[in-house]
Amino acid sequence: MSQAxxxxxxxxxxxxxxIAVSGRDISVFYGEKQALFDVDIDIPRQQVTSxxxxxGCGKSTFLRCINRMNDTIPGCRVTGELFxxxxxINSPRIDVVQLRARxxxxxxxxxxxxKSIYDNVAYGPRIHGLVKNRGEADxxxxxxxxxxxxxxxxxxxxxxxxxGLSGGQQQRLCIARALAVGPEVLLMDEPCSxxxxxxxxxxxxxxxxxxxxxxxIIVTHSMQQAARVSQKTAFFHLGQLVEAGLTxxxxxxxxxxxxxxxxxxxxx
Amino acid sequence: xNEKGHIVKSFDTDLTEISNLVMRMGGLAEAQLAMAIDxxxxxxxxxxxxxxxxxxxxxxxxREIDNMAVRMLALxxxxxxxxxxxxxxxxxxxxxxxxADYAANxxxxxxxxxxxxPIRPSHAVPRMAQQVxxxxxxxxxxxxxxxxxxxxxVWRRDAxxxxxxxxxxxxxxxxxxxxxxNIGGCAHLLFMAKNIERVGDLTTNVAEIIHYQVHGHEPEKxxxxxxxxxxxxxxxxDKAEGSE
Numbered sequence: 001m002s003q004a005x006x007x008x009x010x011x012x013x014x015x016x017x018x019i020a021v022s023g024r025d026i027s028v029f030y031g032e033k034q035a036l037f038d039v040d041i042d043i044p045r046q047q048v049t050s051x052x053x054x055x056g057c058g059k060s061t062f063l064r065c066i067n068r069m070n071d072t073i074p075g076c077r078v079t080g081e082l083f084x085x086x087x088x089i090n091s092p093r094i095d096v097v098q099l100r101a102r103x104x105x106x107x108x109x110x111x112x113x114x115k116s117i118y119d120n121v122a123y124g125p126r127i128h129g130l131v132k133n134r135g136e137a138d139x140x141x142x143x144x145x146x147x148x149x150x151x152x153x154x155x156x157x158x159x160x161x162x163x164g165l166s167g168g169q170q171q172r173l174c175i176a177r178a179l180a181v182g183p184e185v186l187l188m189d190e191p192c193s194x195x196x197x198x199x200x201x202x203x204x205x206x207x208x209x210x211x212x213x214x215x216x217i218i219v220t221h222s223m224q225q226a227a228r229v230s231q232k233t234a235f236f237h238l239g240q241l242v243e244a245g246l247t248x249x250x251x252x253x254x255x256x257x258x259x260x261x262x263x264x265x266x267x268x
Numbered sequence: 269x270n271e272k273g274h275i276v277k278s279f280d281t282d283l284t285e286i287s288n289l290v291m292r293m294g295g296l297a298e299a300q301l302a303m304a305i306d307x308x309x310x311x312x313x314x315x316x317x318x319x320x321x322x323x324x325x326x327x328x329x330x331r332e333i334d335n336m337a338v339r340m341l342a343l344x345x346x347x348x349x350x351x352x353x354x355x356x357x358x359x360x361x362x363x364x365x366x367x368a369d370y371a372a373n374x375x376x377x378x379x380x381x382x383x384x385x386p387i388r389p390s391h392a393v394p395r396m397a398q399q400v401x402x403x404x405x406x407x408x409x410x411x412x413x414x415x416x417x418x419x420x421x422v423w424r425r426d427a428x429x430x431x432x433x434x435x436x437x438x439x440x441x442x443x444x445x446x447x448x449x450n451i452g453g454c455a456h457l458l459f460m461a462k463n464i465e466r467v468g469d470l471t472t473n474v475a476e477i478i479h480y481q482v483h484g485h486e487p488e489k490x491x492x493x494x495x496x497x498x499x500x501x502x503x504x505x506d507k508a509e510g511s512e
Binding site for chain 2: 223251253254261263264265
């Protein structure tokens, strides 16, 4: 690990302290079909990075590499190196269950468990053995719901089913569930695409707050959302990382013709 | 900008329209300045009066461009090069409005100066104006063709205008000292020259914005500046030397 890390630092010259996730030559194959081509990317710590690009460009595929969700897809093969805090996540010494606690994920459609609000949040800490008794569990549930900005709305009905909440609340419940196991990185795959504008604004506000403590990577189809919430933006097209850089620069003067075309609405 | 059209075609129509409005406003401001200078050369107070009245049309176009830009920002959320086109139109229209204001001010002074007997240095002002008018013409061409090279060429030429202004400034001071009866007319000419010099400055600002519209950033080097009149003084000794 340390050798790979040293190599990477030598290659990039980026101080590791500022980089949470770093990919080198990442390619992904679904059977014969290559979905991602030699992606090199550095994701800064405690910032929001958005991945944009037309459907099928590989951004979700890349996102799934970071917590090894691609492992669950039959016939899927990932090559290249992906580091989380300088540690190669594809190394055999990595425990995938632990990895997924460190790298939480929120999906497009809110997917609470068919359990109570309380159990939705307490489930992760319980199976990871993070809580020993009811008191600790109460505390972690409360803290996670608070961080996800949901506590005020649900504190009197923690035993009601999570599926009874509104779409936006369900999504924040899923975020609380991800936060409960103390992740470092939060992956969000179009977290607002099923929500109305008010619920979307709440999630965006939440993302803004969470970035003080978490590294957030968000896939979004809304260019305005990427511009609003992220500090860094990466544009994918046909499985390639075309351009990555400060969000402000990408949206005012992108370097690549394809980025320009996509964000100004000329193709995609 | 980008050769390919937008998926939403009416967006292209809007972008073309806002550029056309800026071009029209530029043409109008250019004509206003030409009329003002013409009225000075011909001592034509009626033409000067027309120029003063014509300023309203330029203001109207500026409002139209403002409204269009706000509408596009609100409804289209332009990005990257498109965003720069809208921002550039907003800023350039402000500058063109100022240019037309200066032209109207020159025209007002023509009306005042025509009530006085003709004075010699009034020929130097149109000569200086010619330089500035050529700059405006080129900068508008640069805008129309997205030609940042031409814009930068205009940008550098402002130093020549500043030089002309410096020499005109000295010339006028000398006339004023020679005969106090010249002071009224010369003071007006001096303000006209200053107005025209300011038009030159604004034209370089337009050139900078064209550079921004094309490249996404302003030109890196500081603009060459030649207006030293802020520090200039003329003493009686200078006058004695000048009149010898």
